[in-house]
Amino acid sequence: MTEAGLNERLRMLATDGGRRAPRIAIVAPSGYAPRPELVERGIATLRAQGCIVRDFTDPDRKFQRFGASDDERIAQLYAAANDADIDIVLALRGGYGLSRLLPSLDFAQLVASGKLFVGHSDFTVLQMGLLQQGGISFAGPMLCDDFVRDEPSVFTLTDFWQCLTQPTHTAAGEGEGNPDCDVEGLLWGGNLAMLTHLAGSSWLPQIDGGILFVEDINEHPYRVERMMLQLLHAGVLQKQRAILFGDFSGYRLSDYDNGYDFAQMIDYLRARLQAPLLTGLPFGHGRDKATLAVGAQAHLQASGGRFTLQMRGHPYLR
Numbered sequence: 001m002t003e004a005g006l007n008e009r010l011r012m013l014a015t016d017g018g019r020r021a022p023r024i025a026i027v028a029p030s031g032y033a034p035r036p037e038l039v040e041r042g043i044a045t046l047r048a049q050g051c052i053v054r055d056f057t058d059p060d061r062k063f064q065r066f067g068a069s070d071d072e073r074i075a076q077l078y079a080a081a082n083d084a085d086i087d088i089v090l091a092l093r094g095g096y097g098l099s100r101l102l103p104s105l106d107f108a109q110l111v112a113s114g115k116l117f118v119g120h121s122d123f124t125v126l127q128m129g130l131l132q133q134g135g136i137s138f139a140g141p142m143l144c145d146d147f148v149r150d151e152p153s154v155f156t157l158t159d160f161w162q163c164l165t166q167p168t169h170t171a172a173g174e175g176e177g178n179p180d181c182d183v184e185g186l187l188w189g190g191n192l193a194m195l196t197h198l199a200g201s202s203w204l205p206q207i208d209g210g211i212l213f214v215e216d217i218n219e220h221p222y223r224v225e226r227m228m229l230q231l232l233h234a235g236v237l238q239k240q241r242a243i244l245f246g247d248f249s250g251y252r253l254s255d256y257d258n259g260y261d262f263a264q265m266i267d268y269l270r271a272r273l274q275a276p277l278l279t280g281l282p283f284g285h286g287r288d289k290a291t292l293a294v295g296a297q298a299h300l301q302a303s304g305g306r307f308t309l310q311m312r313g314h315p316y317l318r
Contacts, residue, residue, distance in 0.1 A: 027056050033143075167316060242277075
């Protein structure tokens with residue numbers, strides 16, 4: 001499929017049934033775009049998909065490794081949330097920086113705005129703050145790199161618009177050794193490093209009976225294990241009905257690992273967790289990612305290594 005053909009298909013999906021053109025705000029609550037010209041490319045892609053875009057970022061305002069100063073990044077979030085014409089608040093990219101903003105953010109106000117907040121990676125920090133106040137957000141693509149690729153992921157962009165325009169949404173996956181299960185619960189999670197970072201703070205929701213999903217990049221299996229054990233020792237994992245592993249890539253094994261790899265780590269965790277642990281969720285830092293409604297009710301069904309995850313009750317473009 002050509003890029004033009006994909007954009008036309010997505011435009012039809014985004015505006016199906018006479019729905020007005022989605023209004024998207026771009027914000028940079030974490031890092032800046034290393035190549036500013038890609039921001040314009042991503043905005044052009046969104047416009048080609050039928051969106052009206054307002055860019056609240058400014059490459060000239062980058063500060064150290066951040067998209068702007070702390071105060072300016074806070075102002076971006078509030079400006080997007082307070083703009084009555086905006087439907088979706090889309091993160092420019094991840095990196096690091098939202099942790100600095102947590103004490104200064106009024107999450108109840110952000111939730112009350114009714115905006116559909118979308119992102120992943122460092123954006124997990126914002127999503128957990130929203131969820132703590134009862135807000136549902138979306139773990140999904142960001143402007144960089146998902147809307148600026150030379151060869152866009154048909155799966156990522158199609159799944160994104162399907163999730164944001166329908167009252168229910170289903171993700172599916174499969175993994176070796178996945179246990180059979182049939183559970184329901186509140187769907188929550190995101191980047192594992194960020195979830196572990198928030199453990200013990202007032203910004204990590206206390207979810208009982210949830211379905212937790214995690215992903216990360218450039219984290220060796222032993223560090224993934226260590227973070228999962230931290231959540232176990234903190235009493236988080238014992239409360240979950242299921243745990244879903246998304247994409248974990250970018251690490252490098254060495255001779256020192258002596259046979260210890262990702263599969264061995266998963267086996268170790270499965271032997272110590274009460275909740276079923278499933279791998280193969282198509283979500284993370286990779287090219288192909290599903291969009292997941294963080295805070296929605298979900299039904300997880302798994303058999304023969306394959307699973308479906310149906311989400312419902314999340315806000316969507318009407």
